[in-house]
Amino acid sequence: MTETVTDPNPEQTALMAAKVRRMMLIAGLTTGLGIAAVFIAIGYRLFKSEGSAPIADLTATLPRGAKIVATGISGDRLVVTLEIGGTTEIRTFDARTLKPAGRLKFASEP
Template structure:
């Protein structure tokens, strides 16, 4: 396949042709890198979806100290934080989101 310039256009001089080919090469490289970046994003999304872990328990009970009053709750990543008041003390109880096993306790106020 040969390309010819239309009759009303002049052929490019060698310097302009060299610049034109350099621009085409740079555009090709940038398109390839953009394609790799987009593929990387899709791979990352697929990995995150496949590694999302098991879903949280749908029904379960957490045992609180006797006479405790729940002040607040919060969920973050794979933990549940339950703030309770019992006997003049405020405690933050940490539980695993998936198994509801105790993971820690933070006591606030007087001992």
């Protein structure tokens, strides 16, 4: 059992070259799209980053007789627990801008 290998004729050579060229074009385009996606993601993160917030110099005023019981940070919020005249109040502030975000008062039932 011997097989004879013949050289491909010019038509077959041109057909194989066209297929290889098409596969290389597809591989090149896929690679180019992947690289472009990476650069787009990097650019998006660079231009959309908030960076460091400016340093805020603020003075918060408390009601007369109020006492700070506890402070804490939860995510991007600063939480301050106050005791005002026997009742407890929780005030939240945006940690970046220090603007008030909410207030929660606790009262005893009569």
